Amino acid sequence: MVTGTRGYEIGVQSFAKASFGLKFEDINQDFLSFLPALGSKVLDAGCGVGQNAAALCELGYDVCAIEPLTAFLDKAKARYKELPIEWLEDSLPDLKLLNSANHVFDFILLDGVWHHLNYKERKQCINRLYELLAPNGICAFSLRNGPAGLGTHVYPTNNEELSSMALENGLEVVFQVENQPSKMPNKRDVSWSRVALRK
8 A cells, every 4th residue: 555545545435525526717716817728638646536626627728647445546547537647656756657658748747645755755746747748748736734534644835845846847836825715615624735737
C-alpha cells in the first residue's frame, strides 16, 4: 500500500459519495482561467474516485488520471466507463507509469494530495512534474491544512515551501491564495490554499 493512502481504505463508500457530490467548477474555480485550449493533454494526479478527471474530459480535454488506491480507481472506472479517460494505478512522487514520450501535459491538477507527501517526496515530485509539463504548461495545486480526515498519513503544507521548490525547478508562481474555507460540510477546522505554477 502507498503510505499516502492509509486510512482511506476504511471509508471508500463515504469518500466516494462526498466526492461525487462536488462540482469541478466550484472546487477549482481559481484555476478555470488557467485551463489550456480544448483538446490539450491534462493529468489528474491523485484523482481519487475520478470526479475531476471526468469533468475535465467532459469539457473536452484529453485526460490521464492517476490514483494509487485500487478501490478508488475501481469506483472511477465504473462510474465514468463511457468517458475516454486513461486510468492508471500509479502514485506520486515518481509517477513511474508515465513516460516523457507519450505523457507531456499542458495542465496538471493535484487536488488535495500534496499533504500526503513528506518534504523529501515533495522535492522529488516537483522535479517529476517539471519533466511532465509542456512548455508554458500549468501545474495547479490545492493544498489542504488541518487535522487528518480519512487519510491519516498527512503533513502540513504551505505556499512558501511550494513556491520555493517551484523556483528551484524552473517553475514560475502565477497564482496563489491562502486560508480558503473548506467547501465540504463539517470541516470548519480545515483550510485550503491554491497555487498555480507555470513552466
